Amino acid sequence: MVNEDECLKKLKLGGKPQILAITELFNAYSLPFKRYFIKHRLSLEDAEDLLQETFINIVRGADNFRHDCKARIWLWTIAKNTMLMRLRKKNPDLQDIHELADVIADPQTQDTDPGPGLEDCVEDAFQRYAQDHTARAEALTLATIHGWSTSELATFLERSIGASREYISQCRKLFKPYLEPCRDWLG
Amino acid sequence: MTGSDNNKDDLDWFSTLTSSEPTSRAAEDREAIALRKAIKQRYASELKSLQTPDELALKRLLQRCKQEGLLKPPQRFRFTPPIISGLLAIAAILVLTLTILIQQPLNKLPQDDTVYRGLDNSGAAILSVPHPRKAANALRDELSALGVTALVIQSDEVWLLQAELTLPVAERVAQIIQQQSLPLPADGKLRVKYIKTGSP
Numbered sequence: 001m002v003n004e005d006e007c008l009k010k011l012k013l014g015g016k017p018q019i020l021a022i023t024e025l026f027n028a029y030s031l032p033f034k035r036y037f038i039k040h041r042l043s044l045e046d047a048e049d050l051l052q053e054t055f056i057n058i059v060r061g062a063d064n065f066r067h068d069c070k071a072r073i074w075l076w077t078i079a080k081n082t083m084l085m086r087l088r089k090k091n092p093d094l095q096d097i098h099e100l101a102d103v104i105a106d107p108q109t110q111d112t113d114p115g116p117g118l119e120d121c122v123e124d125a126f127q128r129y130a131q132d133h134t135a136r137a138e139a140l141t142l143a144t145i146h147g148w149s150t151s152e153l154a155t156f157l158e159r160s161i162g163a164s165r166e167y168i169s170q171c172r173k174l175f176k177p178y179l180e181p182c183r184d185w186l187g
Numbered sequence: 188m189t190g191s192d193n194n195k196d197d198l199d200w201f202s203t204l205t206s207s208e209p210t211s212r213a214a215e216d217r218e219a220i221a222l223r224k225a226i227k228q229r230y231a232s233e234l235k236s237l238q239t240p241d242e243l244a245l246k247r248l249l250q251r252c253k254q255e256g257l258l259k260p261p262q263r264f265r266f267t268p269p270i271i272s273g274l275l276a277i278a279a280i281l282v283l284t285l286t287i288l289i290q291q292p293l294n295k296l297p298q299d300d301t302v303y304r305g306l307d308n309s310g311a312a313i314l315s316v317p318h319p320r321k322a323a324n325a326l327r328d329e330l331s332a333l334g335v336t337a338l339v340i341q342s343d344e345v346w347l348l349q350a351e352l353t354l355p356v357a358e359r360v361a362q363i364i365q366q367q368s369l370p371l372p373a374d375g376k377l378r379v380k381y382i383k384t385g386s387p
Contacts, residue, residue, distance in 0.1 A: 017261075019258065023245060023249075026244075030239070030240040031239055031240070034237055038237070048240070051244070052244070055248050056251060056257070058334075059252055060333050061333035061334030063357040064357050064360060066353055077331075078332065081328065081331040084331075119224055119225060123225035123228065140204065140226065143205045144222075144223055144226045145226070148205055149205070158331075158336070165198060168198065168200075172200055175222075
């Protein structure tokens with residue numbers, strides 16, 4: 001497993017340690033970043049281009065890392081902001097990735113097969129939720145996969161802890177209607 | 188259930204979702220546990236379906252780093268006697284001061300109607316631009332992409348950008364700030380007020 005803090009220190013050192021750090025970070029993060037960009041409806045070509053841009057920004061910005069958050073969260077924030085910059089070039093009025101993804105949906109009217117068990121049903125519900133609320137589903141996915149705390153999520157979202165708690169509540173509230181077909185299992 | 192109960196319930200749900208340890212509330216958290224499992228399965232299969240960026244992509248990245256001068260020479264630690272360090276520091280300050288003095292009259296006003304107006308009482312630089320919101324957001328984005336946290340606050344028709352820069356200010360960050368004809372803040376606290384051209 002890559003040690004992000006060590007890598008960011010090596011990036012500042014220059015020479016072989018810097019190249020080694022770029023290689024380590026690239027090997028560890030290129031796939032998750034690429035997936036993240038594609039989930040935000042960027043083409044494969046755009047995602048690959050953005051991947052290079054993100055790593056360039058990481059190398060450029062390493063000297064600015066102040067250790068006031070975890071290095072891995074900082075890396076994800078750079079990826080998110082690099083993507084946001086690209087999306088704003090296409091749509092200058094875009095303020096937040098949530099504007100891009102959230103749609104008004106009526107999850108209860110969709111013809112959904114609840115599947116053979118609770119897990120299948122929840123998986124299907126989350127898939128539909130992710131289609132309608134991409135940015136929220138992605139934030140929940142990253143937090144789940146990387147075990148982020150509320151404050152780490154707040155750093156990634158660049159919101160206060162209070163606003164992030166509200167964000168979590170909203171994510172859950174928006175997810176509930178998608179779980180309707182699973183009610184028989186959830187009781 | 189009160190609002191704060193709801194909020195606690197939501198935070199417990201999030202905690203179950205993100206925690207790798209089984210919680211004591213496992214029985215009540217069937218939904219969160221099932222969701223955690225679904226997210227993990229979905230994530231794993233999505234990663235599997237993507238092709239790992241190859242050696243060539245890494246080579247291209249390193250090549251671009253080189254072209255953009257981002258690959259630094261290795262740091263060498265050498266002992267320099269204090270008196271020589273002091274003399275070098277004085278010489279560097281003199282060179283810097285002279286450079287600034289010589290360049291001063293050559294400073295051009297930035298293009299696209301931007302006019303640097305000076306500082307207000309709080310020490311914030313003021314920029315008069317045709318589209319203040321866009322200009323403030325653009326600078327915030329550029330700084331954010333380099334890992335500098337910048338905040339844009341709107342009050343009436345004024346957009347205030349605030350950022351705390353790490354000292355010494357990184358070369359690329361300094362370039363971005365100077366491209367806007369903004370002075371580099373000595374204390375690292377960047378404050379820029381954007382107002383619409385023609386506003387009083």
